[in-house]
Amino acid sequence: MEVAKKVENLKKSLHNSVDFADRQLSINGVDVGLVYLKSITDNSIFSENIFEPIASFQGELTFEVLKKLIRPNDVSEIKQEEIVQNILKGAVVIMLSNSDKILAVDILKFNTRPPAEPPTSPVILGPREGFTEDYKTNITLLRRRFHVENLVLENLIVGKETHTQIVLAYLDGIADKKLVKSVKKKLQSIEIDGVVDSYYLISILSSRPNSILKQIGQAEKPDIIAAKMLEGRVAIIVDNSPIVLTVPFVFLEDLQNSNDYYTNYVYSSLLRIVRLVALFLAAVGPGAYIALQLFHYNILPFKYLITIADATQQVPFTPFIEILFISLLFQVLYEVSLRLPSYLGLATSVVGALILGDTGVKAGLISPPAVIVVAIAKIALYTIPEQSSQITILQYVFLLIGASLGLLGLIGGMIYFLAYANSIENFGAPYLAPFSPFILGDNKDALLKVPLTQMRTRPKSFHNQNQVRISKHEVESPSQEQGGENLSQESGEGNSSQEQGENNSEAGTQHNPKNENSQQNSDTKNENSQQNGAESENDMQQNEQGEEKSGLKQKLNEEEIGYEGV
Amino acid sequence: MKVFDRSINVWQAGILLFVLMFANKILVLPSLLFEGAGMESIFILIFFFLLELGLVLLFLALKKKFPTQSFSQILISHFGKIVNVCFFVAFMIFFFAKAVLLYNVTYIFFRNLIYKDTSNLLILFCFLPVINHLAISGLRVMGRTCQLFFPVILSIIVFCVIVGVFGIGSRAIWFQSSWMDVLLTAAKHIEPFGDAIFLFVVMDKINIKNGDWKVMFYLFAISAVLVVATALVFMLSYTYTSFMHPYAVFEIVSFVKEFGGLGRIDIIAMVVIIILAYFHLAIYLKCFMFAFEQVFPKIDKIYSVITFNFLFVVTVIFFIINLETAVTFGEQILPYAEIFPFFILPIFVLIALAIKNKNVQKKPENGGNLQKILKNNERKELNNSQNKSILQNLNIASHLQNVNIPSHNLNYQQQKQKILKKQQKQVKLLKLNKKQKILNSKNNILGNKNNISNEEKNNLKSKNTQKSGFFCNKFQFIAEKEGA
Amino acid sequence: MKFFSHQLFKTPMLLVFVVMIVFYGFTALGRPAEINKFAVVTAIGIDKAEDKDLAPESTQSDNLSMPDNVNVDELYEVSLLTFVPVAQQSFTEKYKVINGVGKSISEAIDLAALNIGREIGLSHLKIIVINHELAETGLYKILDYLGRNIQISSSTKVVATDKTAKEFLETAQKLDNESSIKVAEHIMFNSDYIYSTESSLETFFKGSFGPTNVGLMACLSSKSKEEQTSPTAASDAGSGGSSESEGSTEDMVTQCHVYVFKKEELVTKLGERDMKKINFVIGDFDNGSLVIEHFSDQHFDDANLSFEIFGKTINYKVAYQNGIPVVHIDIGLTLRLSEVEQNHDLLQENVELFVITPEAERAIEKKVKNSMADGINLMREYQSDIGDFYTILHNDNKTAFHNFLDSLEDPDNYLSHMVFKVSVRVYAK
Structure with missing residues (x-):
């Protein structure tokens, strides 16, 4: 087919897009066609480094010669069916009349913002770079932190209409291979029209997509992602999204903050306790307040009772309606502050403060204790912004439970919710690890944080290939009294007797019927898992019988399997 | 609905046991005991805890002997199916009755102290969904959730005991009751005990590693000490008026004068009682479910939950409606039910421990017969004429290993795989026609073994070489079939 | 909506919870504090x-x-x-x-x-x-x-x-x-x-x-x-x-x-005074005051001394002589001299403020013994064992004590038949 016809066909296949550009010339009888999209290519590189060398060439232009003429480095030979895809990715496609081979030169260029500090993760001391919407920039940021060959970046394309580029990043030799396989498989099995943001992948990767609980880690900073990859996690970079996902995810990750690792460990421990208390207050505070007021006046201390009694005498609403009203007002203010332009924000905040803080109380519509309780709860919510959406929902749920059922219902609701959280395991990692199941080694960086030199092993709440982070010889502090004991207890042991973690070889199926049997996994694990109570055949039979009875027959397909946590 | 049960580790099992040691024992029991036996009721508590400890130790011994079997399997293999069904019917009734009693005691507590004359429905609505969710989610979820609340429960109870110590004022009069009073009181108030039998019900779901049994023992000991301490502090605080205060752990905290200006700190005792009640009832329900599954194996597990809920609601609303009836039920009916955990079950367990395991392989003197070790289906494959020679070789090989291979040992899988691996190695050597190496290795092995006959030695030399390829392939097939 | 209802029916407990909350939630809207x-x-x-x-x-x-x-x-x-x-x-x-x-x-x-x-x-x-x-x-x-x-x-x-x-x-x-x-x-x-x-x-x-x-x-x-x-x-x-x-x-x-x-x-x-005497016998209360009147020694001349009691320890030892319990009460008092009332115009800086002399000790001992004796006599008079000696004796030797009670014509009046001995130790604060 002539070059001109090819170009014409390409133009038609791209629906005569306004940014479609082509140049055709003839050099010594050889027709050359160059096709590209001017909106996503670098026109200056095209002119200076591609078109000009070709146009000024005098000689027999062959494909091999053409390759040498082109100055940019990112040159590749492509097939006929890949032309459109390459053009859409910002490449110039060069066709010759005397050759069937096609050359693509990547000169993708578009405006992106520079890596700036993300607004949700500010630090006092520490790196301030953040990911951007360009996945290549994000890869660069990661590459700068891992100057090793172990850093694996696997490419995937997802989305029928968007062909979004997704990159799986992990450290070979640390991240568990089955985890990688499992993630890849889930991503490859997606049949979706488009992936606009990384959040689209969350429901696909989650084991319980309908759950309100967050099950996939998200971060916007490369240092956080690098730290998680060093723990054995897999990072998922999505083009056009500054949020990078990590799996597996445990609740503890949101309790940790990058600031904690760049400051004194005692202070960090204190802050983590404060965060947890704040989270508890935010979720349960209003519910407890309303429960005590409606059901348990006898429990309240007398002076507090006087305060509440005096304050609520003039309020025309019942306590539940009052606190609902205040909560909704706060929520409205929050939504408004998100969407208003900054020059209107000041006026809104003044109005909100006046209405809620002063006028409403003076008018007798709301009482000061209720305002204080709700305000504290709403403020405490944002000690962990990543969990704010979940905790907000919980806040309203517990408010309803507290008002309906009192203290008994409130505690029952907490137990219900925590049992629900405990039943979630994403890629084998228990959601509430290392608190539940209690994993002693992981608690060094949980609620309390120890100095970095004492965090010698990787988290045991999910599998990784290499447990040791800091070997014995690298610990040089002579003042550590317990250094010897710790080393002997911690280094490289997957299942020491001190740990309260669960065995690797526990058989049985997970709660979600979609999850798979892990019997085969337990048998193919390392010696440790076999020594620590491998399943006997009787148990396998029992489990099989149980599955048959429950009407569930599952394939023992190794590739489909997630894997058991500790 | 699907109900899945995964195994738990010894810590979680120990914590569940810990939780079961409370409830009634720190509520109504100290008051009732004092009424009958005065200060000597402390010895009653200690005695009953020793009995419970006996149950725990029996469980540990049984678990050591049958590490992967369930209690049902043990009963069937030793006593038959009928005994198994009878046992689990008894379990069902036992746990249901305990649940009803516990619910009523705590309901009265909540109604009097936390809520003002609220209806039974509200309390039922609070309890049932939560305990059902805990039970249906599985044993592991229940264990993990309990593990999460364990520090809270422990610290609150310790706090209550410490605070209660400050309320001890008057002298207690000791040895005022006669031995007969003590015995009668003990017999009358045995009903809160015996919960340790839940360990037998979930036996196969508990993974105990070597040496970890101590964890369970320590947790049990801590719970026993705390209960006895609570009762002691309660009795020393109230002495002669103990009978007037039905809720021990709550009363020892409320008796102390206003603590640090906060006013009332008895809310802390209420919180721990609520948490304990939830978990306690959930464990009862779980045990009921397990027992139901054994009695009605063909019925889906979810119906056990439905049955429990229905019977529970009916009993609570129509039959046991106040503290008096609950205590009467506990004093007049349940003590007879306690014969089951303290007499019948230990007897059967001791018999099971005493009987030598029929499937246990003795140390082979003339070479172990591997046919008995392998399962039936594998045995059938090996019984073909083509494989008889392989069997002989396997016999000799196993004899060479001189390994005792009990069929239901914790290390059975491991041992078997070791044997298979060693045999694979030998086959490889044969395949490479390195007779000298085999002979040398055999000499090394045989050097310590005197039980192999010359005929067997010759068989090994002649037949192994011929059948090496076939032997190797078949062997690999067997190894794969094992699930390696 | 269909999706949510489907989810609810998959987990019936959640359904029950929701029904319950809706039912009670509506009542909560109208429930006053x-x-x-x-x-x-x-x-x-x-x-x-x-x-x-x-x-x-x-x-x-x-x-x-x-x-x-x-x-x-x-x-x-x-x-x-x-x-x-x-x-x-x-x-x-x-x-x-x-x-x-x-x-x-x-x-x-x-x-x-x-x-x-x-x-x-x-x-x-x-x-x-x-x-x-x-x-x-x-x-x-x-x-x-x-x-x-x-x-x-x-x-x-x-x-x-x-x-x-x-x-x-x-x-x-x-x-x-x-x-x-x-x-x-x-x-x-x-x-x-x-x-x-x-x-x-x-x-x-x-x-x-x-x-x-x-x-x-x-x-x-x-x-x-x-x-x-x-x-x-x-x-x-x-x-x-x-x-x-x-x-x-x-x-x-x-x-x-x-x-x-x-x-x-x-x-x-x-009365208050009688109660104070009895409180010497009861070990629960370890504060109060002690006044010694007309006290004279090398430092004081006919002075009224007021002591503040900072602490009191009481130990009971019981012995039986011919079947009669003899209760030996040992009191340890920590005192501080708070006021001296005597005939002098100026506050004299005396070393004796911090030292309890043997004479003072004897006077205090005498005072305490008298007070305790009065207290015990009050209890005997009204046959009211306010000091709970019954428990002390019972816990010490149950058999001997009950034998003693059985030997009495009026078992309720056991206090009158008991013997009390008091010893006082005084410490200065």
């Missing part, structure tokens, strides 16, 4: 009803249904010191006394609720005040109701008053409304430092149900002291005063005596 449903009572006063007309008709006319041994004339008047919420944003405590008359205390309380229009909430009750007449005659009938009521904490103070309980509560109301000193705190302080009697429901019942059958109850009095004030000083009127009148009244609560009950009957009333 409990503080607005209950009248929070901080003190109860119980008197005999003087004005029978206040009683409802049913108690007056329903004679036929009454048992023979019930005196219809005996009606109770219950006064409840109730917290009244005031619609203010600042912390304001306001109390009101409401009354009710009935055949029984529970009936009287129910009728009192009608006067305020709310249910009576006794969970925050701190004091129970009983008229001295009732205390002397029908105390246990009253305490039976109070002991059975699950809302009332066992650490609630129970006191008697020489006037009517209603007047006492009205004084308490004024004090609570107008000052930060609450009557309950006042009584608690008294119980620790002044009359040294726990005087709570619990201790009373403990004594009564114990082997000694002895219960103690403090008796307090409220006084209104009128003060004449000048018009210019009208603004400086004391607490509880009325600025309209020329004079103002100052209300206060004072101590009277301690009632001793044995086997549900009043045995005696002990």
